[in-house]
Amino acid sequence: MKADCANCPTHACYTKGVNCTGVSEEEVKRAYTEDELKMMQAAAYVEGTFYSNITRLQEIAEFAKCMGYKKLGMAFCIGLNAEARYIARYYTQQGFEFYSVCCKNCSFAKKEYGLKQVKPELDHEAMCNPKFQARFLKEKGVELFIICGLCVGHDAIFTANCDGPVTALVAKDRLLAHNPLGAIYSRYWKRKLGILGPDEV
Secondary structure (H helix, E strand, O other), X not given: OOOOHHHOOOOHHHHOOOOOOOOOHHXXXXXXXXXXXXXXXXXXXXXXXXXXXXXXXXXXXXXXXXXXXOEEEEEEOHHHHHHHHHHHHXXXXXXXXXXXXXXXOOOOEHHHHOOOOOOOOOOOOEOOOHHHHHHXXXXXXXXXXXXXXXXXXXXXXXXXOOOOOEEEEEOOOOOOOOOOOHHHHOHHHHHHHOOOOOOOO
16 A cells, blocks of 8 residues: 555546555455444445535534434634534534533643743743543543544644544634635645645646
């Protein structure tokens, strides 16, 4: 497996059933646990039933219902506190027990940990605390963990400390209204990033 699929000219795995990996179908079948296969079935159900007709916010709810989850938990960035209220309202209305923990929980100062501050002049700038976002949600018995705008790196720590499946609702991108692919869809950003193709104007 070359692991260079982004530069594949044909993607014949998708269109023609070509397997370029050297991995057998039996090996793939053996690799998935019973729980993972259940998740694959739920994901396929949501995709096949609602393809291009519902938002990711709704897809997460449909996936959770299909899995039989009752408790959802969201780790969110404090910068998205207004959005978090609407998200919590939606999932509660969908019948879930919904829990949320903001990134600044515990409110320990960055300077106590030698962390760079956004505003150095502040006496107290609270650090993000993703490990405890995971811990507090685990204590509530959350069955599906949702990331909402955590910083790069903090999202990795959060995910590594969850004891159940994690999905992302929002990927933080302060410049592009939390739409990271905006940089790829904009020729101005592609030029700025040095990735504009030679045939692109």
